[in-house]
Amino acid sequence: MTTIKDIAKKAGVSISTVSYALNGIDKVSPKTRDRILKIAKELQYSKHGPASDLRRKETNKIVLIVDDLSGPFYSEVIKGVQDVVTNHDYDLVACNSLRGKDSTAFKYLTERRSDGCIVFAHNITEEMIQASGQDPIILLDKQVEDDTVVSIRVDNKKGAMDATNYLIKHGHQKIAYVSGPQNSLDNQLRYKGYCQALEDHGIKLEPKWVVNGDFTTKSGIHATNLLLAQEDLPTAIFYGNDEMALGGMKALERHSLSIPEDVSIIGFDDIIEAKYVKPDLTTIRQPKYEMGSLAAHLLIRIINGEEVNNMYSLQTELIIRNSVI
């Protein structure tokens, strides 16, 4: 591996001159600069990133943390982030938080490897955020009391109310809720919206119709089976997210129940698959791309020293398709 020292030696100049030449700092004569650049190419030089990061105070990097890099939900969020970050000449690196405190994500949060961080991960807890020391952080699914942290919230409660009201409007009274993980604020708010809508219409909440999942397709199957195992079937099911709704569709199909004739279902998120399944899924759209791009915008503004609010809110939208009747 060749270093600026090697180049300096070969060019017969000092390492600072090499550094200036390499970084295009206008302090070195065109002649020596060209010579240095040529030698650098010959020697296949390329700078050692960590050394540079150590010395400079900025890394020019933004890191995006998500639960799971391979999930379908994040794809659009990533796109939003990616577009903005790339436009501003920052580098984007993504990592997952699969193993919580032992995850790559947490290391990136604490090890000062970036100029700012966008976090969209349920298993990065409030304490981890607080403990990180990472300076500008944009949070996409939770809220933390800390003035170095900016939260972008989607009005989950309102979205869940819209979903539930839509079912009620269609004459449903027996409405189940398949919940996401308890530690997800998103899920808590969706549940609240569901309860609120029922209450607004004088419908009593039936605990047996609130079953737990964890936002995965598999848990959607389990939860639906649980619902089916009880003698009294609801006429409509509100799934805490689309992935669980997809699981629910499988489970219902296996029991030869047809959607929406036998049971209506509605989801949350509007993931790509939602419009492809049969019947296509009525759901609450989250503005995923907008979340990503807003997050990136804000982060870059903060890095550039601008002031921004510490809380932004985005709205959901009811997407009517054919899984409710």
Next chain:
Amino acid sequence: MTTIKDIAKKAGVSISTVSYALNGIDKVSPKTRDRILKIAKELQYSKHGPASDLRRKETNKIVLIVDDLSGPFYSEVIKGVQDVVTNHDYDLVACNSLRGKDSTAFKYLTERRSDGCIVFAHNITEEMIQASGQDPIILLDKQVEDDTVVSIRVDNKKGAMDATNYLIKHGHQKIAYVSGPQNSLDNQLRYKGYCQALEDHGIKLEPKWVVNGDFTTKSGIHATNLLLAQEDLPTAIFYGNDEMALGGMKALERHSLSIPEDVSIIGFDDIIEAKYVKPDLTTIRQPKYEMGSLAAHLLIRIINGEEVNNMYSLQTELIIRNSVI
């Protein structure tokens, strides 16, 4: 930001002692170690990653480079990589190569920020790989003559032959090919497979039925429109990948042509959407998860000093659904 120096001062010990304590090196008495650890916690210490990377020779990181972090195709590959890397206690970071030589990807390739690299990106050229200096590299879509590089290939030609033969078996003689980008080796091989299958059956290749796309949905629409604009419509279309096939479906629908009655179509990749569209898409499955996990396995073996071949081959599989008749 607190450093080991701060801890050393507060604990009244030397920085080396702090370092030993922090890294769990058995050289310091339990008593002082505990004291140091306690102070570290008080001071909210966390190590500076780049400084550590600079000093050590290893980074414990693996970087995954893909064209576009948000693409649907990569999701499963990422999953494969992620599972293996995480199991081996390495950190995975992902970045995109959207801007080629100016991309984050290329920087990660050259700046010695990882112990190894998995590249699955069309716009990272052979020269860039050669120039990178990055040591173990696993290549997922191209082959490069270089003994520090290992290639994993999917038998694209065979897959394309299977696709074309399947169409021929169904009585088609007028078969179009919608091509991916010319610089993609995958695409070149698929095209070859298409030509070969035609030749094997004594069917003459019609240049007017070979139209160009670039693997995006949009280009699938354009290419299909081009095909439609010509007076003589093929009875079947083989799309170089599923995303273009999805575009093709849209274009055909807009022209009130039904699939597969009016025209049969077949894709390549078997992306998630393929089984959800209507009609569901007959296609050639790429072993995406396997590609990712094999890549990660090999990389880690190389890092651990093991010898591996410099070329691995995986097979495709014809997935029969309902877009061909």
Next chain:
DNA sequence: TTGTAAGCGTTATCAG
């Protein structure tokens, strides 16, 4: 225009 030299925060090699 170029060179000297002082760090950046760690880790690792020596001595004590």
Next chain:
DNA sequence: CTGATAACGCTTACAA
């Protein structure tokens, strides 16, 4: 067991 101290490769005052 603990402490000096020299790197690692780079950037950047400051001096020449």
